[in-house]
Amino acid sequence: MGCALALSGSLLLIPAESSFAASGPKLSFDLTAQGRTIHNAFSDINAWDYEIDWTTKAAGKPANTFATNYPFVKNVQFMTATGGCYVGFPGCSANRDLFADPSDRTTLTDYDFSRLIGALHHVVDQGLKPHIKTGNIPMKLSDDPEVGVMEANLKPPSDYDQYYAYIKALADALVAEFGLAEVKTWTWGVFTEYENPEWFDDGVSSASTQTAFFKIYDYTVAALEDAIGASNLTVGAHSMTVTEGLWDELAFIDHVAGVGPNGTNYKTGLPGTQIDFLTASFYDLKPGVRMPNGKSFVDTIETLRKRSVANGLGNLKYGIDEGRINSGSDSKALYSRIVAHSFQGSSDAKQFRTMLDWNIDWFSAWGLSTEAIWGGVPAVSTHIANLGYRMVGDKRLDGGFSGTTADPSNEVNGVAGYNASTDTVHLMIYNHNNDMSRTTAETPAVTLRNIAPVAGNTVTVKKWIVDDTHGNFWPTWWNDKANRGIPDSAYSWSKYTMEVPKSLKNTADRDYWYSREADYKALATLTPVTTTVSLVGNQLTLTPELDHHGVVFYEITNARSAGTTIVDELDDWSKAESHTSGLVLDKANASALGDRSRAIRTNNGTTPQSIIYRLDGATRFKLTGLFATDEESVIRNFKFYASSDGSNWTEHDGWGYADSPINEGYWTKRVYTLTKLADNTNYVKVEFPTGGAVAYSPQIGQAQISDVPWNSAPIIDEMNDWTKASAHSSGLVFDTAHGAALGDSSRAMRTSTGSTPEYAIYRSEATDLQLTALYATDNEPGIRNFKFYAAPDGVTWEEQTGWHYADSPINEGAWTKRVYTLGKLPTGTQFVKVEFPTGGTLSYSPQLSQVKLNTASMVNFAKGAAASASNTDTANGYAAEKVNDGAATTDWSGWATDGTALPQWVQLDFGAAKTFSRVELYTTSGYAIKDYQIQYWNGSAWVDCLTAITGNTFDHRTHTFAAVTGSKLRVLGTSGPANQPEYLRVNEIEVYAE
Numbered sequence: 001m002g003c004a005l006a007l008s009g010s011l012l013l014i015p016a017e018s019s020f021a022a023s024g025p026k027l028s029f030d031l032t033a034q035g036r037t038i039h040n041a042f043s044d045i046n047a048w049d050y051e052i053d054w055t056t057k058a059a060g061k062p063a064n065t066f067a068t069n070y071p072f073v074k075n076v077q078f079m080t081a082t083g084g085c086y087v088g089f090p091g092c093s094a095n096r097d098l099f100a101d102p103s104d105r106t107t108l109t110d111y112d113f114s115r116l117i118g119a120l121h122h123v124v125d126q127g128l129k130p131h132i133k134t135g136n137i138p139m140k141l142s143d144d145p146e147v148g149v150m151e152a153n154l155k156p157p158s159d160y161d162q163y164y165a166y167i168k169a170l171a172d173a174l175v176a177e178f179g180l181a182e183v184k185t186w187t188w189g190v191f192t193e194y195e196n197p198e199w200f201d202d203g204v205s206s207a208s209t210q211t212a213f214f215k216i217y218d219y220t221v222a223a224l225e226d227a228i229g230a231s232n233l234t235v236g237a238h239s240m241t242v243t244e245g246l247w248d249e250l251a252f253i254d255h256v257a258g259v260g261p262n263g264t265n266y267k268t269g270l271p272g273t274q275i276d277f278l279t280a281s282f283y284d285l286k287p288g289v290r291m292p293n294g295k296s297f298v299d300t301i302e303t304l305r306k307r308s309v310a311n312g313l314g315n316l317k318y319g320i321d322e323g324r325i326n327s328g329s330d331s332k333a334l335y336s337r338i339v340a341h342s343f344q345g346s347s348d349a350k351q352f353r354t355m356l357d358w359n360i361d362w363f364s365a366w367g368l369s370t371e372a373i374w375g376g377v378p379a380v381s382t383h384i385a386n387l388g389y390r391m392v393g394d395k396r397l398d399g400g401f402s403g404t405t406a407d408p409s410n411e412v413n414g415v416a417g418y419n420a421s422t423d424t425v426h427l428m429i430y431n432h433n434n435d436m437s438r439t440t441a442e443t444p445a446v447t448l449r450n451i452a453p454v455a456g457n458t459v460t461v462k463k464w465i466v467d468d469t470h471g472n473f474w475p476t477w478w479n480d481k482a483n484r485g486i487p488d489s490a491y492s493w494s495k496y497t498m499e500v501p502k503s504l505k506n507t508a509d510r511d512y513w514y515s516r517e518a519d520y521k522a523l524a525t526l527t528p529v530t531t532t533v534s535l536v537g538n539q540l541t542l543t544p545e546l547d548h549h550g551v552v553f554y555e556i557t558n559a560r561s562a563g564t565t566i567v568d569e570l571d572d573w574s575k576a577e578s579h580t581s582g583l584v585l586d587k588a589n590a591s592a593l594g595d596r597s598r599a600i601r602t603n604n605g606t607t608p609q610s611i612i613y614r615l616d617g618a619t620r621f622k623l624t625g626l627f628a629t630d631e632e633s634v635i636r637n638f639k640f641y642a643s644s645d646g647s648n649w650t651e652h653d654g655w656g657y658a659d660s661p662i663n664e665g666y667w668t669k670r671v672y673t674l675t676k677l678a679d680n681t682n683y684v685k686v687e688f689p690t691g692g693a694v695a696y697s698p699q700i701g702q703a704q705i706s707d708v709p710w711n712s713a714p715i716i717d718e719m720n721d722w723t724k725a726s727a728h729s730s731g732l733v734f735d736t737a738h739g740a741a742l743g744d745s746s747r748a749m750r751t752s753t754g755s756t757p758e759y760a761i762y763r764s765e766a767t768d769l770q771l772t773a774l775y776a777t778d779n780e781p782g783i784r785n786f787k788f789y790a791a792p793d794g795v796t797w798e799e800q801t802g803w804h805y806a807d808s809p810i811n812e813g814a815w816t817k818r819v820y821t822l823g824k825l826p827t828g829t830q831f832v833k834v835e836f837p838t839g840g841t842l843s844y845s846p847q848l849s850q851v852k853l854n855t856a857s858m859v860n861f862a863k864g865a866a867a868s869a870s871n872t873d874t875a876n877g878y879a880a881e882k883v884n885d886g887a888a889t890t891d892w893s894g895w896a897t898d899g900t901a902l903p904q905w906v907q908l909d910f911g912a913a914k915t916f917s918r919v920e921l922y923t924t925s926g927y928a929i930k931d932y933q934i935q936y937w938n939g940s941a942w943v944d945c946l947t948a949i950t951g952n953t954f955d956h957r958t959h960t961f962a963a964v965t966g967s968k969l970r971v972l973g974t975s976g977p978a979n980q981p982e983y984l985r986v987n988e989i990e991v992y993a994e
Contacts, residue, residue, distance in 0.1 A: 025444040026403040028793040029416040032565035033398035041355040042385035043074040044364035050119040058122035072389035077131040084136030084152035091147035097138040135191040156212035164219040171227030184232035195245030210247040218267040236277035257311035282323035288434030302591040319362040328494030336367025340474040342549035345380035346432035387553040402796035407440035425556040431546035447795040452562040467550035473520035563708035577614040598699040620706040621674040628697035630666040636689035643683040653863040656827025673828040715853040726763040747847035766853035769822040776845035778814040784837035794831040823958030861991040865908035873898035894987035907970035917963040920990035931975040936966030
C-alpha cells in the first residue's frame with residue numbers, strides 16, 4: 001500500500017514511507033484529544049565523584065557546551081558531595097571530606113569548601129542547576145568510621161549537633177558565594193540509597209541504623225532550612241526500593257510525614273520533616289533481564305508514591321536518581337550503566353513512554369557519550385533524550401495500539417504530542433525487544449486523526465531515525481574490534497560499555513579507537529529527512545520502517561487540531577465543570593489498576609453522585625470506568641445526560657462499550673463510547689450507579705468530551721465510480737457489461753483471482769450496513785462471502801460477524817443476488833471496509849453492486865425499560881433485568897428459565913409507546929434459542945413483529961421489520977437449543993427505531 005488514506009476518493013502517497021501489513025502493528029493518535037503536558041524526563045545526570053568531570057575537565061569549556069550537545073540536561077547530581085572519605089584513610093581514593101585537614105580530630109571546624117565550590121561554579125557556568133547529595137559523614141565526625149564498598153563512611157556522626165553545624169556552614173558558604181537567588185533554585189538530597197547497607201550501616205542493627213538515618217535527615221534539613229530558608233529549599237532522599245535493603249524504606253516516609261511511632265522530628269521535636277521529592281534506583285541485571293527479586297520500573301516508584309499518598313504527602317515529585325543496566329550480556333559491569341547497542345535507544349524510548357504514563361519526573365543518567373560528558377561520540381540514549389526534549393511542553397495525545405507484530409516478542413508503541421503555540425506535532429515510535437540479539441523489523445501504520453493544515457493543504461514532516469544504521473557508531477566499532485582481534489580480556493569493563501576508550505586496557509587499542517573516533521562521530525550524527533505531505537480528510541498515516549530496536553521521531557509542522565477534545569485524567573477537578581460532594585480522587589493501587597488517579601464515591605448510599613463537563617457544541621463523549629468485578633460480578637453501568645444549559649437534563653442512552661480485564665482479572669475496565677450527542681449540547685453529566693457492595697466500585701479513570709463533527713451523512717454507493725469511497729485496493733475495476741441481464745449498470749469486480757484481498761473503504765460513522773453482491777453461481781456454485789470490518793481510525797480494523805443475508809435469483813437463475821445486512825456496527829465506528837473473497841475460478845465473481853451505510857440515531861429503547869419474565873432461574877443468578885443491563889455479550893449472563901415447561905417469555909415495558917423496526921437479540925453461545933417469536937403490545941394484544949423464527953442456531957441475531965408502535969416488547973420462546981430444548985436463555989435485547 002505505502003499510502004495514507006485520502007478521505008475524499010483518492011490515495012495520497014507519502015514519500016519515503018514503507019508499506020505495512022493489514023494485520024500488522026498499528027498506532028493511532030487523536031490530535032484533538034490533548035491530555036497532560038509532556039515533561040523533560042531525562043533532565044538529570046550523575047557525578048559519582050564531582051572531581052572526575054567537574055573540575056579540571058570542565059575548566060575552560062564553552063558555556064554553551066551543554067546547551068548545544070545536551071539541551072535536555074538541566075540538573076547535575078553531585079553524589080556523596082559532602083563527605084565520607086579522604087585520601088590517606090585506609091580504603092579511600094577520593095577526597096570527599098570538606099576540611100582543611102580531614103584527619104585532624106582535634107579541630108572539627110576547619111571547613112574547606114573550596115573544591116566543591118569550584119566544581120559547582122562549572123555547573124552553574126553551563127547554565128545548569130546543582131543537585132547536591134549530602135553524605136556521607138566525614139571521617140572525623142564519626143567515632144569509629146568504616147569505609148564500605150562504595151568508598152564512603154558507613155557510620156553515623158558521633159554528635160548530630162556538630163554535623164548540623166557542618167552542613168549549615170556549607171550552606172552559608174554557598175549562599176555567600178553564589179547568592180540566595182541562585183542557591184534557592186538548587187536541589188538537595190540526603191544520602192544515596194539510604195537503606196542500602198553498602199552505603200550506610202551503623203554496625204549495630206537495622207533498627208538503630210534506621211533511627212540514625214532519620215536523625216541525619218532531620219538535622220541536615222534543619223541546617224539547610226536555617227541557612228537557606230524553608231520556603232527556598234527543595235530537599236528529598238534517595239532509596240534503593242528496586243530491591244530490599246537493610247530496613248524498610250517506607251518507614252522513612254512515615255517519619256517525614258509525622259505518622260506513627262517514629263513520626264517525631266529528632267531535631268525539632270515536632271511531627272514530620274520537610275520533604276519535596278522521593279527518588280529510587282532502578283537497574284536491570286543485564287539488557288532485558290530484571291534484577292533477581294527486583295521490582296519493575298513502575299512498581300519501584302509506585303511503592304514510594306502509594307505510601308506517600310496514604311500519609312497525606314500528595315504533592316511530592318518522584319525520580320530515578322541512578323540506574324538503567326548493571327551489566328552487559330557478558331556479565332561484566334557497564335561503566336555508565338548503558339550499552340551503545342541500538343537496544344538502548346528503543347529501551348529508553350519505551351522508558352520515556354512509561355515515565356509519561358506514570359508521572360515519573362526524571363531519570364538521572366551516568367553518562368552521555370564515549371567520554372562520559374566532555375567530547376566523545378554521543379550515545380543512542382543521548383539521541384533519544386534529545387529527541388524527547390523536543391516534545392517538552394507538548395500536550396500528550398490520546399492514542400492506542402492494535403494489530404500484531406511480525407515478531408510476537410517485539411513491542412511497538414510510542415508517544416505523540418502537540419504544541420498549539422508552534423502548530424507542531426511530535427511522534428516518537430519504537431520497536432523494542434528485551435532480547436538484544438533479535439533482528440526482526442516492524443512496519444507499523446501510525447495514524448494521526450483530526451489533523452488539518454494551518455495554511456494551505458500540506459504539512460511538513462521531518463523524520464529522524466535511531467537504529468543500527470542511523471545515528472549509531474556501534475555496529476561499525478563492533479566489526480572493527482573483531483577485525484582487530486581485541487579479546488574480551490582486553491576490557492576492564494563490559495565489552496558492551498558505552499565508554500569504549502575508558503574500558504580498553506591497552507594503550508594500542510585506545511590509540512586505535514581514537515584514530516577512528518572522527519569516523520564514529522560521523523556515523524553517530526543524526527540527520528533528519530524532510531518531506532511535504534498533502535492532507536485530505538483530516539487524517540495522516542505514516543508507515544515507518546523500524547529496524548530491530550529502532551526508533552523513529554517525527555516533527556510535523558503547519559498542523560492544527562480539527563476540533564477540541566477535553567481529556568480529563570482525574571488528576572484533579574480542574575477539567576470538570578462541577579461534581580457532587582460525595583466524590584473523591586483515589587490515587588491508591590495505581591499500578592494494579594493501570595491508572596494513577598480515579599474518581600470514586602465516598603459511600604455506597606442511594607444518592608447519585610455525578611460529574612458535569614462543559615464544552616459548547618459538544619458532539620461526542622467517552623468514559624473509562626473501572627469495576628471491581630471480583631466483588632460485584634454484575635456491572636452496574638454509569639448513566640449519561642446531556643443539556644444545553646446545565647440545568648435541564650435529558651438522559652442519553654445511546655452508547656456502546658468495550659471491556660478488558662485488569663488487575664489480574666479481578667477488575668474490569670469498561671470504555672463507554674456515546675453515540676452522537678443531541679444538537680446544542682453544551683454539558684454532559686456522568687452519574688455513578690448507586691448502592692452496590694463497595695463504595696470504591698465503580699471508578700472513573702478518564703473522561704473525554706469533544707466537539708469534533710460527526711461524519712453522519714448516509715452513503716449509498718451504486719459503484720458507478722470511486723467518489724463515494726475513501727480508498728480502495730488497486731485490483732478492482734468497474735464492470736459495465738451485461739447491465740440488463742444483471743439488473744445493474746455498473747459493478748465493482750476483481751482483476752484477478754489472487755490471494756491478496758481486494759477492498760473498498762468508506763469513511764462514515766455508520767450504525768449499520770447493507771451490501772448487495774452478485775455471484776455467477778452457474779459457473780461457481782459455492783458462494784464465498786464478503787467480509788466486513790469497522791475501525792475508529794481507518795487503521796485498527798475489527799472484523800464484524802453479526803450479519804445475515806437474503807438470496808434471490810437473477811439473470812434467469814444463472815446468477816444469485818445476495819443482500820447482506822449488518823445490523824449493528826460498533827459504537828465509535830468511523831470507517832467501514834468491505835473485503836472481497838479471495839481465490840475462486842472467476843475474477844468477475846463476485847461483483848459488488850451496492851454499498852449502503854446508514855447512520856441512525858441508535859437510541860436503544862430497551863435501556864431503562866422495566867424487564868420481567870414468566871419464569872426465571874434465580875437460583876443460578878439469572879434475572880430478567882439483566883436482558884437490558886447493557887451487557888451485549890454471548891457468554892454466561894442474562895435471563896434463563898429453570899426448566900419449567902415451555903413456552904415462556906421475557907419482556908420489556910417501555911413505559912410509553914415507542915416506534916421501532918429492529919431488534920438485536922443476544923443469547924448464550926452454544927445455547928441459542930431454537931424457536932421463538934418477537935412480539936409487541938399494541939395496547940390490547942400481543943402482535944408478531946415478524947414471522948416466527950424456527951431452527952435458529954445463532955447466538956446473535958439482527959431482526960428487521962416494518963416499523964411497529966407498541967409500549968412493550970417480548971421474546972416468546974417455544975424451544976431451546978438441541979442440547980437443552982427445555983431451557984431458554986436471553987442475554988440482551990436491544991430495540992431500535994431504525
